[in-house]
Amino acid sequence: MMRKCKNIILYLACALTVFWLSxxxxxxxxxxxxxxxxxxxxxxxxxxxxxxxxxxEDGLATDITVSLLSVAPGxxxxxxxxxxxxxxxxxxxGLDYSFTYGLxxxxxxxxxxxxxxxxxxxxxxxxxDYLQEYANEGRRVVEYELNLNLYQKRRxxxxxxxxxxxxxxxxxxxxxxxxxxxxxxxxxxxxxxEAKMVYGSASPILNGTYRDFVHVISRHxxxxxxxxxxxxxxxxxxxxxxGEKYSxxxxxxxxxxxxxxxxxxSRRPLLIDSNGSxxxxxxxxxxxxxxxxxxxxALLLLLVILLSVAExxxxxHKLAFTVDxxxxxxxxxxxxxxxxMTLFSxxxxxxxxxxxxxxxxxxxxxWLLFRKNKRYVYFYLFYFSFLLVFIMFxxxxxxIDMPHSLMISMLAVRCLSNAWRMKYKTDNSK
Numbered sequence: 462m463m464r465k466c467k468n469i470i471l472y473l474a475c476a477l478t479v480f481w482l483s484x485x486x487x488x489x490x491x492x493x494x495x496x497x498x499x500x501x502x503x504x505x506x507x508x509x510x511x512x513x514x515x516x517x518e519d520g521l522a523t524d525i526t527v528s529l530l531s532v533a534p535g536x537x538x539x540x541x542x543x544x545x546x547x548x549x550x551x552x553x554x555g556l557d558y559s560f561t562y563g564l565x566x567x568x569x570x571x572x573x574x575x576x577x578x579x580x581x582x583x584x585x586x587x588x589x590d591y592l593q594e595y596a597n598e599g600r601r602v603v604e605y606e607l608n609l610n611l612y613q614k615r616r617x618x619x620x621x622x623x624x625x626x627x628x629x630x631x632x633x634x635x636x637x638x639x640x641x642x643x644x645x646x647x648x649x650x651x652x653x654x655e656a657k658m659v660y661g662s663a664s665p666i667l668n669g670t671y672r673d674f675v676h677v678i679s680r681h682x683x684x685x686x687x688x689x690x691x692x693x694x695x696x697x698x699x700x701x702x703x704g705e706k707y708s709x710x711x712x713x714x715x716x717x718x719x720x721x722x723x724x725x726x727s728r729r730p731l732l733i734d735s736n737g738s739x740x741x742x743x744x745x746x747x748x749x750x751x752x753x754x755x756x757x758x759a760l761l762l763l764l765v766i767l768l769s770v771a772e773x774x775x776x777x778h779k780l781a782f783t784v785d786x787x788x789x790x791x792x793x794x795x796x797x798x799x800x801x802m803t804l805f806s807x808x809x810x811x812x813x814x815x816x817x818x819x820x821x822x823x824x825x826x827x828w829l830l831f832r833k834n835k836r837y838v839y840f841y842l843f844y845f846s847f848l849l850v851f852i853m854f855x856x857x858x859x860x861i862d863m864p865h866s867l868m869i870s871m872l873a874v875r876c877l878s879n880a881w882r883m884k885y886k887t888d889n890s891k
Contacts, residue, residue, distance in 0.1 A: 525614040526550045526606060529644065529716065530559060530591070531709045531737070533601040534681065534746030541685040542678050543709035543746065545640050547647060548588055548604065549618050559591040560584070560621040562643035564633045574633065575798075577807030581633030583624040583643070595741055602741040605713065606733045608721065609651065617651035634809050635689075636671050641707035652721065658731060661718040667706055671810050672697045672859055678708040681746060683753040687864050694803050695813030698859050713737075754864035758871070765871045769878035785875055789825050792872065796821035815860045819851055819869055841880035848873040 532544040546561035564570060565580045573579040595602050609617065624647070632638055652658060666677045672693050679686035707715070719731040765784065772781040800821055803814035824844060831837045848869055855861045 522551050522553050523611060524551060524553050525611065525618070527609050527614050527617060528604045528606040529713070529732075530740070531603050531605065531713050532595050533744060535598065535600060536682075538685055538688060541682040542635075542639075545644055545709040545712060546586075546591065547617070547621065547644050549614070549621070550588075557588045558585045559588045560625070560647075561586070561591075562631075562638075562640050570633075575802060575806060575808060577634075577809065577811070579633045581631050581638060581643070582628055583621060585621070585625050592740060595743070599743040600741070601739070601743040601745045603713075603737040604740050605716065605735070605737040607648070608729055608731055608733050609648075612655070613651050617647060620647060620650055636674070636809050637701070637705040639707070641709050641712040642705055645707055645712060656721050656723040659720050659722050659728075660715060661720065663715050663718065664711055667711065667715070668700065670698045670700055670859070671706065674706040674708075678711065681749045683749065683755075687754040687862075690860065690862060691799070691816060691865070692802060692808070692814075693810045693860065694817075695815065695860065697810035699810075755867065758864050758867035762867050762871050762874070765874050769874055772878065773882065781878075785879070788872060788875060789828060792820055793822045793825045815858055816865065819848065819872070835883075838880050838883040841876045841883065845873050845876040845880065848876065 526549070528548045528550075530546045530548050532546075534541050534543040544561070544563075546559040548557070548559045550557045560583055562581055562583050564574065565582050570579050592602060631643075649658060666674055672690065675689045675693065675697075676686060679689065716731050717735040720728045721731055722728050768777060768781055768784060771777045796817065796819075799814050799817045802808065802811045803817045804812075806812075827837075827840055831840065851861070852866050852869055852873070855863070855866045
C-alpha cells in the first residue's frame with residue numbers, strides 16, 4: 462500500500478513538472494512573438510518613414526539620379542566613335558532606364574543615311590540590358606553623374622519620355638545630330654527657363670571644321686577616317702555651329718569643365734565627379750592598327766610599279782590587263798557613288814567632293830569606246846597629266862590626303878604604262 466502511494470506521488474510530480482515546463486515554454490514563446498510583432502511594427506514604421514522621405518507632398522518620387530554613360534569606341538564604321546546615353550534611375554519606383562539617340566535601325570533607313578534623309582529616334586532601354594551589350598563586346602563604360610536639381614531631373618525624364626513616344630521624327634546626321642549632341646540637347650532643354658550651362662574651357666576642335674572634327678574623333682581608327690574623308694566634300698571644311706560637333710569622348714571632356722548657372726547667378730559643376738565611375742572595365746578603344754590606309758596603298762603602289770616594269774619586259778601581260786580592268790571598275794563604282802552624293806545627296810558635308818573629279822565613270826566609257834583607236838594613247842597621257850596635277854594639290858586642299866593620293870598614283874602609273882606600251886606598239890608597226 463505504501464509503495465503504491467509513493468508511485469502515485471512520483472507520477473503526479475512528473476506530470477506537474479511537465480506541465481510547468483510546457484507552461485513556461487508557451488509563455489516564453491508568447492513573449493518572443495510579442496517582441497517580434499513589436500519589431501516588425503517598428504520596421505514597418507521605419508519603411509513607411511523611409512518611403513515618405515522618398516516622395517514629396519504631392520506623392521512624387523525624390524530619389525532620382527541622372528548620369529551620362531560613355532561607351533568606348535568599337536571597331537566598325539558605326540561604332541568607331543563610341544556611344545553615349547543618359548541614365549535615369551528611381552530606386553523607390555524600381556526604374557532604371559538608359560535613354561539614347563540613334564539611327565532608326567532598318568535597311569531602308571541605313572540606305573537613306575547616304576541620301577541625307579535618314580531618321581533618328583530616342584529609345585529607352587533597361588540599363589542592365591544596355592550595359593550587357595557592351596559587356597559582351599568587351600567595351601569600357603564609364604558613368605558620370607549629373608549635378609541637376611530635382612525639378613530639372615523630373616523635367617528631363619518627362620522630355621525623354623515624350624521623345625521616345627514621338628518615334629523617328631528627327632533627322633540623323635553623324636556630324637550634328639548624333640547620340641552625343643542629342644544627349645547635350647536634351648540636358649539643355651531640361652535647364653531652360655531656370656538655368657543655363659556655361660563652359661569653362663572646351664576642346665579647340667569644337668571650334669574647328671567638320672573635317673578636323675572627324676580627323677580627331679577617328680584618330681585611332683584610320684580606316685574609318687579614310688572612309689569619312691572620302692565622303693566629306695568641300696562643305697566639310699565649314700566650321701559650323703559650336704555645340705553641334707560632339708562625340709562621346711568630346712562631350713565628356715567638355716562637360717568636365719562645364720557649370721550650371723541658375724537665374725540668381727549661383728554656379729555649380731555639371732558633373733558631380735569628373736573622374737566618373739567605371740561600370741564595365743574593358744577595351745578603351747585607344748588601340749590603333751599598324752595596317753593603316755597609307756601603308757596599304759603605299760604597298761599596292763609599289764606592286765603596281767613592279768607589275769608595270771615586268772609588263773614592259775614582256776611578262777605578266779594578262780595580270781596587268783586584269784589589274785587595269787579592276788582599277789577601272791573600282792574607279793567607276795566609287796565614282797558613281799561620289800557623284801551621286803556630291804550632286805544629289807542632302808547629307809551634311811557631302812557636296813563639293815574633290816574626288817569626284819578623279820573617280821567617275823568617264824575613263825571607263827572612253828576605254829570601252831576608244832581603246833582600239835590609235836589616238837587613245839593621247840587620252841592616257843592627258844589623264845596621267847590630270848592625275849599628276851591633282852596629286853600636286855595635296856598640300857593645298859584639305860580633303861586630299863596621303864592615302865587617297867597614293868591610290869590615285871596607282872591610276873597614274875597604269876595610265877603612263879599603257880601610254881608607253883601603246884606608243885611602243887605604234888612605233889614598231891611602222
